[in-house]
Amino acid sequence: MSSTVSYWILNSTRNSIATLQGGRRLYSRYVSNRNKLKWRLFARVPPTLNSSPCGGFTLCKAYRHTSTEEDDFHLQLSPEQINEVLRAGESTHKILDLESRVPNSVLRFESNQLAANSPVEDRRGVASCLQTNGLMFGIFDGHGGHACAQAVSERLFYYVAVSLMSHQTLEHMEGAMESMKPLLPILHWLKHPGDSIYKDVTSVHLDHLRVYWQELLDLHMEMGLSIEEALMYSFQRLDSDISLEIQAHLEDEVTRNLSLQVAFSGATACMAHVDGIHLHVANAGDCRAILGVQEDNGMWSCLPLTRDHNAWNQAELSRLKREHPESEDRTIIMEDRLLGVLIPCRAFGDVQLKWSKELQRSILERGFNTEALNIYQFTPPHYYTPPYLTAEPEVTYHRLRPQDKFLVLASDGLWDMLSNEDVVRLVVGHLAEADWHKTDLAQRPTNLGLMQSLLLQRKASGLQEADQNAATRLIRHAIGNNEYGEMEAERLAAMLTLPEDLARMYRDDITVTVVYFNSESIGAYYKGG
Numbered sequence: 106m107s108s109t110v111s112y113w114i115l116n117s118t119r120n121s122i123a124t125l126q127g128g129r130r131l132y133s134r135y136v137s138n139r140n141k142l143k144w145r146l147f148a149r150v151p152p153t154l155n156s157s158p159c160g161g162f163t164l165c166k167a168y169r170h171t172s173t174e175e176d177d178f179h180l181q182l183s184p185e186q187i188n189e190v191l192r193a194g195e196s197t198h199k200i201l202d203l204e205s206r207v208p209n210s211v212l213r214f215e216s217n218q219l220a221a222n223s224p225v226e227d228r229r230g231v232a233s234c235l236q237t238n239g240l241m242f243g244i245f246d247g248h249g250g251h252a253c254a255q256a257v258s259e260r261l262f263y264y265v266a267v268s269l270m271s272h273q274t275l276e277h278m279e280g281a282m283e284s285m286k287p288l289l290p291i292l293h294w295l296k297h298p299g300d301s302i303y304k305d306v307t308s309v310h311l312d313h314l315r316v317y318w319q320e321l322l323d324l325h326m327e328m329g330l331s332i333e334e335a336l337m338y339s340f341q342r343l344d345s346d347i348s349l350e351i352q353a354h355l356e357d358e359v360t361r362n363l364s365l366q367v368a369f370s371g372a373t374a375c376m377a378h379v380d381g382i383h384l385h386v387a388n389a390g391d392c393r394a395i396l397g398v399q400e401d402n403g404m405w406s407c408l409p410l411t412r413d414h415n416a417w418n419q420a421e422l423s424r425l426k427r428e429h430p431e432s433e434d435r436t437i438i439m440e441d442r443l444l445g446v447l448i449p450c451r452a453f454g455d456v457q458l459k460w461s462k463e464l465q466r467s468i469l470e471r472g473f474n475t476e477a478l479n480i481y482q483f484t485p486p487h488y489y490t491p492p493y494l495t496a497e498p499e500v501t502y503h504r505l506r507p508q509d510k511f512l513v514l515a516s517d518g519l520w521d522m523l524s525n526e527d528v529v530r531l532v533v534g535h536l537a538e539a540d541w542h543k544t545d546l547a548q549r550p551t552n553l554g555l556m557q558s559l560l561l562q563r564k565a566s567g568l569q570e571a572d573q574n575a576a577t578r579l580i581r582h583a584i585g586n587n588e589y590g591e592m593e594a595e596r597l598a599a600m601l602t603l604p605e606d607l608a609r610m611y612r613d614d615i616t617v618t619v620v621y622f623n624s625e626s627i628g629a630y631y632k633g634g
Contacts, residue, residue: 182598190601191581194218195574196297198231200240210381210505210630211240212623216297217576218616219584221608226251227516227616228258228372232292237269237329242618243376244392246516248447249481252366253454257343257374260310264343265378266291267318268335275322275329282315309360313346332378333500336387340374344453344496348460351468365473369480371447371455374498375411375514377620382505382630384512386410387498390449393520396503397511397529407529408509410501413517414451416441421450429490436487444485444493451495457481459492507628510536512620515579518613522583527590531582532619535575576617584612 182190196216200209216229226247233240241262247254267275274289281288321329330338351368355361373390386394388411396408414421416438425437439445447458457465462484469475475482503509513528523531572578585597600612 182602184594187598187601191219191577192217192572192574194297195577196295197574198295210623210626211379212621214242214618214620215574215576216616216618217574217580218297219580219614221518221612221614222251223605224251225614226254227518227614228254229297229616229618230258230262230376231295231618232262233295234266234269235290235293236274237266239269239332239378239380241265241376241378242512242514242620243374244514244516244616244618245372245374246390246392246518246614246616247370247372248449248452249455250366250370250479252363253347253368253370254372256310256347256367257372257453260314261339261343261374261376262292263310263314264317264339265335265376267314268321268330268339269332270318270321270329272322272325272327272329275318278318279315279322309350309355313350317342317346332380332383332385333502336376336378336385336498336500340387340389340453340496340498347454348456351456352464362473362478365468365480366478368454368456371452371494373414373449373452373517374496377410377512377514379505379620382627384410384503384505386501386503388412388501389414389451389453389496389498391415391517391520392515393517393525394512394514395525395528396509397513397532399508399510401508405529405533407525408503409525410503410512412499413449413520414499415448416443416450418450425450425493429493433487433489437493439487444487446483446485447494451497453496455494457483458485458494461491462488505622505627507624507631509622509627510624511575511622513579513617514620515617516613516615518615519579519583519617521613522586522615523579527582528579531579532575535572535578538571539573575619579617579619580615583615 194217197213199213200211214231216231218225218227218229220227228245228247228251230243230245231241243258243261245254245258245261267278270278278288280286329335347364347368351361351364355364373392375386375388375390375392375394377394378385378387388394391413392411393413394410396410398406398408400406412418412420416422422438425443426434429437437444442448443450444458447455460468465484469480469482473480511532513532515528519528572581581597582592584600585592585594587593587596600608603611
């Protein structure tokens with residue numbers, strides 16, 4: 106790795122950070138040019154999950170390299186080691202209809218994740234609905250800790266699936282609970298082996314899910330909610346449950362502590378529901394979803410399916426001003442952040458921006474060890490008329506066409522580094538290279554110039570063999586591209602060898618899922634097949 110690249114990254118950090126150290130927290134004025142920390146206030150020692158004698162989870166000191174001196178920084182990664190790091194979180198699945206065993210409108214998906222925080226605060230999820238139709242894909246970007254993102258990634262899909270169930274299915278579910286019989290399976294998860302789960306509190310989550318389906322039963326709707334309604338209600342109902350669970354007097358200390366961590370951390374979410382040619386995307390925050398479209402003339406284009414909910418979104422800014430007194434127009438967004446502290450304007454959790462000061466105080470005075478649980482006790486200036494934050498999603502519907510080739514969902518760690526068009530271009534290049542290698546030598550087209558260009562790009566990036574996963578390719582370019590959009594092997598190695606306490610200054614957690622559509626199956630819908 107070039108010492109010049111390493112020195113630039115480390116020295117610029119050393120010269121840019123202005124800190125006021127107090128206790129175990131760090132208040133930083135540093136904001137990277139390419140990647141802004143979502144919270145102004147963040148933990149100096151990132152939380153790690155460890156069982157505590159008093160229940161819940163403790164914030165343990167992480168022993169790692171903390172020097173910013175060039176002489177202490179000699180880590181080098183070979184191309185093989187770089188690949189090992191980048192490909193560790195890969196997940197690939199080919200989708201088959203669970204009953205007929207034939208391909209449906211989704212052909213396959215590829216996913217990957219690269220951490221900057223320790224532990225990683227992003228989560229991802231993929232599941233099929235077993236009592237209704239449809240596949241669900243989700244990206245969940247946590248901030249202020251990983252607890253909220255973890256909870257939302259585990260629970261949101263269940264709320265959506267239950268919302269779509271018929272009255273008869275819900276009655277069957279309720280009857281099984283009353284007679285203590287096994288429940289109908291709701292979801293079939295397609296998880297990466299490294300995905301974690303909060304096993305200790307799943308019974309509590311089921312209790313609140315049951316209350317939700319009981320309320321749906323009271324509506325006496327024979328066919329269940331529409332997909333758009335299901336997404337809207339599920340986002341808001343889960344966020345409400347997250348808030349109410351910590352207000353209840355829970356006896357179990359582990360559950361009580363975890364509920365507090367979930368409520369006081371936060372998560373943005375973007376999820377897609379695909380049923381045949383019907384694609385719905387629900388977004389709350391600054392994750393993003395885009396479609397890669399190939400027109401009849403062979404040209405590629407990008408179709409955005411979400412809008413970032415932040416201060417740069419004028420519609421979002423107008424919404425916030427409508428919901429609060431005119432006297433707060435100048436303080437509701439300060440320095441491009443909600444109340445000066447949070448970049449996304451929609452998120453799960455983050456009760457510090459939703460509850461009254463009195464409610465926050467009454468909950469935190471119940472004897473929680475907030476320091477050990479890494480709870481932010483911070484009230485922003487100009488906090489007058491909460492709630493300022495909502496988990497209400499913006500829902501987009503798109504009718505899939507044969508020219509819609511793939512869907513990319515990703516956390517903002519990707520979009521901070523790559524434009525929508527860059528992402529489509531990279532996935533298209535990935536597909537072209539994969540098709541080339543699948544073709545027999547004698548049948549390959551004579552466009553050797555294209556393949557020579559791809560091979561030269563691979564050589565420049567230090568990549569010996571092509572990535573088999575498009576999400577990996579996107580992450581590689583997100584952290585390895587220079588300001589001209591060119592891959593630099595030295596930059597890639599430097600970004601991957603940054604000490605943990607510096608990595609977050611230059612990149613965020615990045616989580617990507619690429620969903621490929623089956624053009625033949627989609628075309629058959631239009632032909633009546």
